[in-house]
Every structure is written in C-alpha cells, then in structure tokens.
Amino acid sequence: MELAPLGPDGLPCGPVLREGDPAEAVRGRPEVTRWVWRSTTEVYPRLLASGVRVERCYDIEDAEILLLGHEGRYGEPRSAAAALARLRGGPVPPDPPQRAAEPGSQSSLFEPQAVQLPLTDLLAVYADQQRRHDATAHPDRMRLLTAAESAGMLVAAEMNRAGLPWSADVHRRVLHELLGERYAGGGEPRRLAELADEVSAAFGRRVRPDLPADVVKAFAQAGIKVKSTRRWELESLDHPAVKPLVEYKKLYRIWVAHGWSWLQDWVRDGRFRPEFLAGGTVTGRWVTNGGGALQIPKVIRRAVVADPGWRLVVADADQMEPRVLAAISRDPGLMEVAGRESDLYQSVSDRAFSGDRDQAKIAVLGAVYGQTSGDGLKNLAALRRRFPRAVAYVDDAARAGEEGRLVRTWLGRTCPPAAGAGEDSAEEAGIPQDEPAEAPAGTEWVPGYASTNARARGRFARNFVVQGSAADWTLLLLAALRQACAGMAAELVFFQHDEVIVHCPEEEAEVVVAAIREAAELAGRLTFGETPVRFPFSTAVVECYADAK
DNA sequence: AGTTTCGGCGCC
DNA sequence: AAAGGGCGCCGAAACT
Numbered sequence: 001m002e003l004a005p006l007g008p009d010g011l012p013c014g015p016v017l018r019e020g021d022p023a024e025a026v027r028g029r030p031e032v033t034r035w036v037w038r039s040t041t042e043v044y045p046r047l048l049a050s051g052v053r054v055e056r057c058y059d060i061e062d063a064e065i066l067l068l069g070h071e072g073r074y075g076e077p078r079s080a081a082a083a084l085a086r087l088r089g090g091p092v093p094p095d096p097p098q099r100a101a102e103p104g105s106q107s108s109l110f111e112p113q114a115v116q117l118p119l120t121d122l123l124a125v126y127a128d129q130q131r132r133h134d135a136t137a138h139p140d141r142m143r144l145l146t147a148a149e150s151a152g153m154l155v156a157a158e159m160n161r162a163g164l165p166w167s168a169d170v171h172r173r174v175l176h177e178l179l180g181e182r183y184a185g186g187g188e189p190r191r192l193a194e195l196a197d198e199v200s201a202a203f204g205r206r207v208r209p210d211l212p213a214d215v216v217k218a219f220a221q222a223g224i225k226v227k228s229t230r231r232w233e234l235e236s237l238d239h240p241a242v243k244p245l246v247e248y249k250k251l252y253r254i255w256v257a258h259g260w261s262w263l264q265d266w267v268r269d270g271r272f273r274p275e276f277l278a279g280g281t282v283t284g285r286w287v288t289n290g291g292g293a294l295q296i297p298k299v300i301r302r303a304v305v306a307d308p309g310w311r312l313v314v315a316d317a318d319q320m321e322p323r324v325l326a327a328i329s330r331d332p333g334l335m336e337v338a339g340r341e342s343d344l345y346q347s348v349s350d351r352a353f354s355g356d357r358d359q360a361k362i363a364v365l366g367a368v369y370g371q372t373s374g375d376g377l378k379n380l381a382a383l384r385r386r387f388p389r390a391v392a393y394v395d396d397a398a399r400a401g402e403e404g405r406l407v408r409t410w411l412g413r414t415c416p417p418a419a420g421a422g423e424d425s426a427e428e429a430g431i432p433q434d435e436p437a438e439a440p441a442g443t444e445w446v447p448g449y450a451s452t453n454a455r456a457r458g459r460f461a462r463n464f465v466v467q468g469s470a471a472d473w474t475l476l477l478l479a480a481l482r483q484a485c486a487g488m489a490a491e492l493v494f495f496q497h498d499e500v501i502v503h504c505p506e507e508e509a510e511v512v513v514a515a516i517r518e519a520a521e522l523a524g525r526l527t528f529g530e531t532p533v534r535f536p537f538s539t540a541v542v543e544c545y546a547d548a549k
Numbered sequence: 550a551g552t553t554t555c556g557g558c559g560c561c
Numbered sequence: 562a563a564a565g566g567g568c569g570c571c572g573a574a575a576c577t
Contacts (some may be wrong), residue, residue, distance in 0.1 A: 211573075212556055230557070232563060253558055256571050283561085283567065292570055295559040320561095362564095371565040463566035467561095497561045497567090 002119040003043060006267055010130070012036065012123055023050035025286060036060065036126055038080045038117065040153035041277075055486075059153055060125055062279055063146040067132045070142065074416035080117050081511070083125045095382065136412055143234075143449035144526065145411035145472065151479035152278035155492060156286065158482070162491045163271030164293070164304060165312070165503055170544075171263055171303035178299065179255055192255060195248040202241035209248045245346045258300045266291040270307075276495065279438055283464055284413050284471030285497060294496050304494075304545035310505055313490075313512045313547035317498040317520070319344040322364050323535060324470040327528040328410050329393035333386055339391040339532035352386040353379065367391055368466050370398060370459030394462045401461025402454040409468035409529060415461055471537070473527045474498065480519035480526075501545070509541045 003022055007013035007399070022043055026035065031093045034056040037043045047054065065078045076082070077095045085092040117125070129146075136142040180190030188196065199209045207218045212229045219226050219239070226233055231249065232241050266272055274293030279287050287293050296304075306312045317323075318341070325331075326338035337347035349360030363379035367390075371377055384391040400407050407415040474497070481500065482492060490504030490512050520535045540548035 213574085228556075236563085249558080253571085257559070257569095281568065285567065287568060289569090292559075294561075295569065297559060366565065367567040369567095374562070374564050377564090457566065460567090467567065499561080 002122055003035050003037040003114065004119060004123060005029050006034040006036050010034075012126070014204060021022060021050070021315040023047050023052045026052050026054060034058065036123070037112050038122060040150065040157060044154060044157040045161065052511055053158075054154065055483075056147070057150050057154060058126070059150040060122060060144070062149055062153065063129050064125075064144055065279070066142075066149065067129060067136075069414040069416065070136050070408070070412055071132070072414070072417075074414075080122060080125055080339040083128070084117060084121050087125060097351055110222045130506075138412060141410065142412040144476075145413060146476035148411070148472065149279050149284070149477060151482070152286070152475045154497070155478045155482050156276040158279040159276050159495065160273065162493050162503070163273040164493050164501070165306055165310075166267045166272040167303050167406070168263055168267050168270075168304040169302065170305060171267070172260070174299060174302050175259060175263075176253075179251055179259070180355070182260065189255065192248060192251055195244045195251070198244035199241050199248060202239070202244065209245050210252055215245065236288055251475060254297055254300065257295070258297060261293070272304075278475070282415060284409065284475070285467065293494075298546070301545040304501075306503060306543045310503060311509045311541050311543060312493075312545055312548070313502040313504060313509055313516070313539060313541055314545060315500050315502075315513075315516045315537045316549065319537045320470050320473075320498040320535070321368055321466050322348070324473060325364075325368065325390050325393065325466050325531040327524070327531050328465065328469050331387045331390035331393070331530075335532050339534055341534050341536040348383075348387075353383045367394055368463060370394075370454060370462045372455075395463065397465040398458035398462035401464075402458040404454075404457070407461040407464055409472050411472040412470070413468050415464040415468070419455075435510065469527075470498070473523050476523035476526050477519050477535075480522045481516060484515035484519060488512075513539045514543065 002013045003025065023046065026032075026047060029399065033054075035054055036058040038060050040057060040059045042060070043052070045055070058276060060080050060083070061078060064080065064083045066080055068074060068076055076086075077092055079095050082092045082095070084090075123386055133139050133142045133146070175189075179192060180194075182189045183193075187193075196207075196209055200207050203218045205218070205221075205224060208214045215229045216226055218241070219237070222239060222241075224237060224239060226237070229245075229249075231246055234246055259466050266274070267418045272291065272293070274291040275289040276286055276293070277289060278288035286294075304312070322334070322344050323338045326334040333351065334348075337344055337351070340347065343357075345357050345361040345364065346355075348364060349357045350353050353360045353363070359375065362375055364381045365371075366374075366377060367383055368382055371380075380391070397407050401415070401417075404417045406417065474495075478492070478500065481502070485492065485502065485504075488504065488511070490502050490508050492500060493503045494501035500516070502516075504512050514538055516537055520537055524531065524533065538549060542548050
C-alpha cells in the first residue's frame with residue numbers, strides 16, 4: 001500500500017512509504033497536505049477507518065483513465081501497472097475484472113488488492129502523467145480535472161463511511177401506507193394483490209400486471225393494440241384496466257426496488273450505506289453501487305431523517321445544465337440570462353417564447369438532449385434565433401460525435417468516439433454498422449445525413465459536453481464544500497448530480513448554507529474562469545429530506 | 550443451473 | 562402530446 005507525500009509544487013517530497021500502515025504514515029507527516037497514491041478507493045477507506053483524513057490527494061489510476069481518454073486511447077488498460085508497462089515498454093497487463101458490490105459490505109476494505117507497484121515505479125508513472133498533462137489542449141484545465149476528480153474520490157469515500165441518516169421505522173410506516181400488510185411467504189402485499197385483482201376483473205380473465213407480455217396480450221384480446229406497457233402509452237388508452245394497472249406498476253416498483261427487503265439489505269444502525277463511486281461514468285457523473293441510491297423515489301425520502309438535534313441541509317443547483325451551457329458556449333444572450341439568479345427558464349421564455357416557461361424549458365432540454373421530434377424540435381428554431389452560439393455549441397458537438405471525432409468537456413474529460421450511444425453494444429448485438437454518411441463538403445450540417453448509430457453517437461456527444469462539463473463543475477463544488485466543512489461536525493452525506501445533502505448540528509446549518517453558496521461561486525470561477533454566469537442553489541434546512549422543496 | 554439480455558421505471 | 566441524454570435496479574425471458 002504505497003503512498004508518497006507531495007509538496008506544494010506537486011513534486012514528491014520524500015521520505016516515502018513503502019508498506020506498513022498507511023495511517024501511521026500519514027499521521028507521521030502532519031505538515032503534508034497532499035498525497036499521491038495508486039487508488040483512492042483502496043487506500044482511503046482504510047485511512048478513514050483508522051480515523052485519518054487527508055486534505056488532498058492525487059489518484060494515479062484515475063488520472064490514467066482521464067489522460068488515456070484525452071489521448072484518444074480509451075480501450076487500453078488503465079491500471080498503474082499497465083501505465084508503467086507502457087512507460088517502460090513491457091507487456092501491458094489487462095485490467096482485473098470488476099466485482100459487483102454486496103449489500104452492506106464495505107467492499108474495498110479487506111479485499112485482495114490489485115497489483116501493487118513499488119513506490120519508485122509509481123512515482124515514475126506520476127512524473128510521466130505530469131508530462132502528459134502538459135501535452136493536452138489546456139494543461140491547466142486538465143490538471144484541475146485530475147485534481148478535482150481525486151478530490152471527488154475523497155468525498156465519495158467519506159460519504160460512504162458516513163452513510164445517509166435513515167429511519168427504518170418511518171420507512172416501514174410509508175411502506176405500510178402505500179402497500180398495505182405483507183402476507184406470509186413473501187408474496188405481494190395486500191394493496192398490490194387488490195390492484196392485480198382489479199386489473200384481472202377489468203379484463204375478464206387472470207392477468208399478471210407485472211408481466212408486460214401478458215398485459216399486451218390481454219389488451220389485444222380486448223381489441224386494443226399496444227406496442228408496449230409504458231405508462232404514457234397506457235394512459236392514452238380508454239379501458240377500465242388502465243387505472244389499476246398504472247397504480248400497480250407504480251407501487252410494484254417501490255415494493256421490489258425500495259421495499260422491506262431493500263430495508264433489510266441496505267439499512268443498518270440508522271444509516272443507508274450505498275457505495276458512491278466518483279468518476280464511474282463516461283460523462284463524469286457519479287454512480288452508486290448497490291441500493292439504488294441515486295433513484296430513491298420521492299415518497300421514500302420521508303425516511304431520510306436527521307439525527308436528534310441535527311439537520312439536513314438539502315441544496316439543489318438551479319437550472320444547472322443551461323447555466324453550464326451558457327458558461328461553455330459563451331453565448332452572449334444566454335450568459336446574460338444565466339448571469340441572474342432568477343429562474344433561467346422564465347428569462348429564456350420572456351425573450352424567445354412569449355413568457356411560456358414550459359415551452360422554453362422543453363426547448364432548452366431538447367437542444368441539450370438532441371430531441372428529434374415533438375414540441376421541443378419546433379421550438380428549437382426560436383431558441384436558435386435568440387441564442388445562436390449556445391445551440392451551435394451543442395450542434396458542433398453532435399456533428400463531431402457523428403463523425404467519430406473526440407469531444408471534450410470544459411476541463412478536458414473526453415468522450416470516446418463510440419461510447420455509450422451503442423456503437424459497441426450495437427455491434428455486439430449484430431446490428432450492421434453502416435458508415436456515417438458524409439455531408440457534401442462545405443454544406444452546413446443538418447440532421448439526417450448520418451446513420452442511425454451515428455445519430456445516436458451525435459446525441460450522446462451533444463449531451464456529453466453539457467452533462468460532463470456540469471460534472472466538472474460539481475466536482476469542484478464538492479471539493480470546496482468539503483473543505484468548508486472540514487472544521488465542523490457537518491458531514492456530506494449525499495450527492496446526486498446537482499444536489500447535495502449535508503448532515504450537521506442545528507447550530508451549524510446556517511453556516512453550511514452560506515458555505516454552499518460560496519462553494520458554488522468558487523467552483524464556477526475555478527472551472528470556467530471569468531464568466532458572468534451565476535450558479536445559484538436552492539437550499540432547505542430540514543429534519544426530513546421529503547420536506548425539502 | 551447459471552448467466553446475459555430485455556422491458557420498464559426510478560432519479561437527475 | 563409524447564420524445565431526446567445519463568445511470569442502476571428488478572424480475573422475467575432468453576440464452577448457454
């Protein structure tokens with residue numbers, strides 16, 4: 001378990017530590033504020049378990065992933081051992097397979113470790129990575145990115161240790177209200193059984209509402225053709241089974257995903273402990289392993305309750321994605337509306353949609369997501385007239401994605417040419433891969449030239465630059481907020497894309513609220529440089545998560 | 550019997 | 562009215 005101290009200049013300042021207890025090593029060098037190590041997820045939980053916190057770190061393997069991506073070498077093994085092999089010219093070892101998380105296990109604590117490198121080798125990789133930062137398009141931003149993501153990994157490890165305060169009693173009460181009594185044998189609870197009976201009665205025969213094929217067949221026998229049993233499609237039908245069916249599906253979902261067995265598996269000692277993983281996705285958004293922590297249904301949030309005398313500070317970034325688009329595109333009009341803290345969609349609609357906020361919101365999100373039909377597309381033209389640079393920015397990204405070129409976030413996180421949008425998976429599924437059709441040279445890009453897969457890549461890339469740059473910003477936000485909370489009892493306990501929860505004693509709550517505001521503005525300046533764009537948060541100080549907003 | 554994919558839906 | 566991005570999770574269905 002090798003780690004080395006870094007001086008203020010980013011250079012190793014020995015002596016270095018080869019083995020033994022890393023906690024002792026860190027304790028022995030209190031003047032060191034930054035450590036370099038192979039993997040935060042393997043080192044830092046052990047440090048925390050020993051009561052040791054570090055201010056900053058540099059994660060070699062995480063930086064390797066980001067640098068390989070930036071260099072357009074996405075498929076290559078990203079372990080420190082692989083990086084060293086590339087540096088020294090030896091055979092490159094493949095990455096070890098990933099392992100799924102078990103409920104309630106602090107997985108990375110006592111598991112077999114990946115290949116360890118002697119510290120001198122690790123530092124050779126580190127030095128090489130520093131050189132590779134210099135070779136990127138924006139070295140300062142790339143340095144900020146690897147630093148920010150390392151900081152995010154510290155935050156994630158600390159959140160994993162803290163856990164989200166969770167009242168099992170409240171959770172059980174909510175489940176009982178929604179689902180009714182449980183029956184022995186683990187079958188459906190009362191309310192679901194009743195709804196299933198109503199569905200069957202409406203069809204005149206036994207129908208299992210949880211089986212899409214059965215439901216489609218039942219509608220066909222009733223003379224109604226449906227392509228799927230998605231809710232929006234069902235709700236357009238005129239049939240007595242629709243209402244209980246939709247209600248069943250909603251409750252069924254809660255039962256299977258956040259019901260009694262979930263509670264049994266994931267909540268212990270008043271805490272829900274998912275495993276947060278910073279940088280788990282191509283876009284830089286976080287993921288969680290186990291427990292569906294980023295998909296807690298609104299009704300279940302009733303169970304997130306602060307400890308006695310403590311509060312939850314729930315903070316939600318206001319219209320994050322269009323504000324980020326303003327900052328990265330530097331569209332004058334969009335920067336102007338994003339320079340105010342007031343509702344951005346309302347401002348956009350005042351300018352381009354005669355005050356219809358919903359239309360403006362649909363148009364903006366449609367532009368960011370690459371909507372191909374419907375009202376969003378219709379309103380895209382109005383958006384393009386008023387905010388031409390902003391729309392051009394995402395259009396350019398989409399075209400680059402279609403053509404297989406690299407696309408980057410503001411700080412330099414790079415979208416692989418065929419990631420996510422299905423080129424690989426489509427290929428594995430046997431879908432023919434037609435070449436992206438080229439628009440005639442000199443013509444302006446229009447949708448429709450490209451193949452289906454290329455268009456999917458385009459939508460991915462379009463969204464990537466916004467969603468990913470937003471993730472860049474939130475990493476710096478978290479880092480700043482973590483630092484602000486360092487001297488207090490306050491703990492970060494939850495993070496979900498544009499929303500953060502801090503658990504703190506009641507008397508610290510107002511300080512935390514202010515800290516969030518300051519961290520957001522600092523993160524904006526650090527990430528995007530001088531920009532008029534503001535990044536306001538809605539904050540609520542509550543005892544129960546469900547009472548926020 | 551064990552593993553992978555699919556359909557659907559939760560959150561942003 | 563109904564479609565675009567990301568992710569995880571579940572049971573069933575479809576495989577090997």
